[in-house]
Amino acid sequence: MASLELDTPVQYVKGVGPSRAEQLARSGVRTVEDLLLYFPRRFNLRRQVQSIKTLRGDEPAATVAGVVRETNYKPFGRKPYFECGLDDGSGWVVAKWFHGGYLKDRIKSDMHLAISGKVSVYRETLQFINPRWEVIWDPAGTNLDADELLPVYPTCGPLPSGLIANLIKRILPEASRLFARWFDDEYLRRRDLPPRPAAIAAMHQPEDNAAWTLARRRLAYDEFILMQLGIALQRMRSVSRPAHPLAVSDEIDRRIRARFPFGLTAAQDRAVGEIAADLARPRPMNRLLQGDVGSGKTVVALYAALVAIAHRKQAAIMAPTEILARQHYSKVEQYLAKSRVRTALLVGAQRAAERADILEKLAAGRIDIVVGTHALLSEKVRFRSLAVTVVDEQHKFGVRQRSGFKAKGYAPHCLVMTATPIPRTLALTVFGDLDVSVIDEMPPGRGRTETRCIEKSRMPEVIEFVRGRLADGQQAYFVYPLVTDAGNSQLTAAQSAYEELSKDAFGEYTVGLIHGQMPTAEQQSAMNRFAAGEVRVLVASTVVEVGLDVPNANVMVVVNAERFGLAQLHQLRGRIGRGAENAVCILVAGSKNPIATERLRVLAETNDGFKIAEADLRLRGPGEFFGTRQHGLPELKIADLIEDYELLRIARRDAFAIVRADPDISAPEHLTLRAEMLKAYGGRVGLIAEG
Numbered sequence: 001m002a003s004l005e006l007d008t009p010v011q012y013v014k015g016v017g018p019s020r021a022e023q024l025a026r027s028g029v030r031t032v033e034d035l036l037l038y039f040p041r042r043f044n045l046r047r048q049v050q051s052i053k054t055l056r057g058d059e060p061a062a063t064v065a066g067v068v069r070e071t072n073y074k075p076f077g078r079k080p081y082f083e084c085g086l087d088d089g090s091g092w093v094v095a096k097w098f099h100g101g102y103l104k105d106r107i108k109s110d111m112h113l114a115i116s117g118k119v120s121v122y123r124e125t126l127q128f129i130n131p132r133w134e135v136i137w138d139p140a141g142t143n144l145d146a147d148e149l150l151p152v153y154p155t156c157g158p159l160p161s162g163l164i165a166n167l168i169k170r171i172l173p174e175a176s177r178l179f180a181r182w183f184d185d186e187y188l189r190r191r192d193l194p195p196r197p198a199a200i201a202a203m204h205q206p207e208d209n210a211a212w213t214l215a216r217r218r219l220a221y222d223e224f225i226l227m228q229l230g231i232a233l234q235r236m237r238s239v240s241r242p243a244h245p246l247a248v249s250d251e252i253d254r255r256i257r258a259r260f261p262f263g264l265t266a267a268q269d270r271a272v273g274e275i276a277a278d279l280a281r282p283r284p285m286n287r288l289l290q291g292d293v294g295s296g297k298t299v300v301a302l303y304a305a306l307v308a309i310a311h312r313k314q315a316a317i318m319a320p321t322e323i324l325a326r327q328h329y330s331k332v333e334q335y336l337a338k339s340r341v342r343t344a345l346l347v348g349a350q351r352a353a354e355r356a357d358i359l360e361k362l363a364a365g366r367i368d369i370v371v372g373t374h375a376l377l378s379e380k381v382r383f384r385s386l387a388v389t390v391v392d393e394q395h396k397f398g399v400r401q402r403s404g405f406k407a408k409g410y411a412p413h414c415l416v417m418t419a420t421p422i423p424r425t426l427a428l429t430v431f432g433d434l435d436v437s438v439i440d441e442m443p444p445g446r447g448r449t450e451t452r453c454i455e456k457s458r459m460p461e462v463i464e465f466v467r468g469r470l471a472d473g474q475q476a477y478f479v480y481p482l483v484t485d486a487g488n489s490q491l492t493a494a495q496s497a498y499e500e501l502s503k504d505a506f507g508e509y510t511v512g513l514i515h516g517q518m519p520t521a522e523q524q525s526a527m528n529r530f531a532a533g534e535v536r537v538l539v540a541s542t543v544v545e546v547g548l549d550v551p552n553a554n555v556m557v558v559v560n561a562e563r564f565g566l567a568q569l570h571q572l573r574g575r576i577g578r579g580a581e582n583a584v585c586i587l588v589a590g591s592k593n594p595i596a597t598e599r600l601r602v603l604a605e606t607n608d609g610f611k612i613a614e615a616d617l618r619l620r621g622p623g624e625f626f627g628t629r630q631h632g633l634p635e636l637k638i639a640d641l642i643e644d645y646e647l648l649r650i651a652r653r654d655a656f657a658i659v660r661a662d663p664d665i666s667a668p669e670h671l672t673l674r675a676e677m678l679k680a681y682g683g684r685v686g687l688i689a690e691g
């Protein structure tokens, strides 16, 4: 026992052995450290123990402790039961468990037992019926005078909470020897945090609620600080190469704005100001630009690109799909018509000769702005002087594509755009190495979008409503999730709906179909025909989520809306209300599951993307929110991204200060932190492991 270390296999803890070790391993507990960090899920409050002679016959919750004097099992009769008598020296009480056969091998005479529950009187005898019971660990040593918090551990397969509690109790005294301190007293005092070893002990055996809260706060802080140290290191690396400073003079600003047929909104102005300040520095910009679909991010991104051009440098704009790249490109061409800015589009599906020509011009500096897909990241793409890159992530948010532009020498300034509103807490985590600009205002002249939630049984009314809108000359989207209700059909839900709707409900109109399995060219042509007004109803899978901009389409029906994430529905909804007309979004719930419909109600209540994103995060948790675990940050077991937001900010501030003062975390006072960083991230943060 004396030789236990943190990395000792749990099997060598007294009371474990090979088979329990295997069961523990299934819950991720392999070492002594894992076991000590396996925390209770909650605590039961054991009421202060009273002596049996003070019990009255009508107590709703009493606790007594004593020696088991006698046990009795009655397996027959209408209600079989097990009972025992408990003696604490002051008196006697009976504890009775109906259907308690399972207890006859567990509760034996001469055991020390504490029981709590409701007291009643039966045939003039005091008794507890079905009380909670616990073998007292050490009757002599247990302080039965005070209320006690009994830890309840998540069970490990067949291992009950009580057994886990005893294992931990045995090794807990070692915690202060085993766990290193991460910070000195002064550091902790200023943040009102207890030392880590004490916090770990208090997580298992807190004095009281307040002590537990404090301990939890400390461990949450530790998770946050590791995460933020990783982010701070990443940030340091990304700005370690110099960038071309691109100052924005009044003249440059005026010339760029003159390109746009409208004045910028206040929110766009703010974003442009923040970007201009970044670009003026000799360090690369790393900025995230977020704003709802249609809020005017493209214009802001183009502004940044044009600043590069004004300095006779190049800019690249990268979109997640070919369709979006083409759309960005046509916007760029439109704004830059009659200017001398040389533009090009680079996508995967181009002819070899055309492509070779573009590559040559990019390398020679004869193209100023290139718009494209990830084809832009190919080895073959060389720039003469790339100074600004824009990465439009749209819905691909979360799957970070580290901008891998091949730029020699100076690093380009980088702007990442996303239409997914990111809860502020995630902005500090997943996008924590970026500065953030937010466009929280729509360009003027937009209609309002009203959202309604209805049940599927009312679909005929919906169809009638849409027919009315079509008769007024408007266009409509019908959006379907990927799978069909039947689930066994070869067709996607959108395909089978298309066949029905085009025949019956909208027989007299041209109905179009678009889904992800169609070739890009067909998708493109379906979109073009819808945009031209030739197709009046577009039946779609979620591909319309990105890209489409059709101001005349102001009705959207989302079928089986409960199968979509809130953030995704919000993005879908952003496809309508792009013109001056008021728009209507109808969310058709396919299931009567109240939680599913409750979720949809959030959308009917607010158009604020950030509120929706936060609700989504609460409902689904961060892993689901991203739909991926690829964000590469250590998992949070204790900290809660939403509840602990203030603590996250403190940890972030501290982490950035540490990295500023000690860029490779190698100072003697940071040795423990360094080791913990290596454990959490391995080589991913570029710390040299030897150390």
Ligand code: ADP
Binding pocket: 262, 263, 264, 265, 268, 291, 292, 293, 294, 295, 296, 297, 298, 299, 419, 443, 444
């Ligand atoms: P996002 O990229 O954020 O989805 P876009 O940049 O594509 O949004 O802009 C959406 C629409 O709004 C475009 O048609 C654009 O021309 C228009 N727009 C952008 N900014 C303004 C503005 N300040 N005033 C008026 N219209 C604007």
Ligand code: MG
Binding pocket: 294, 297, 298
């Ligand atoms: Mg856009």
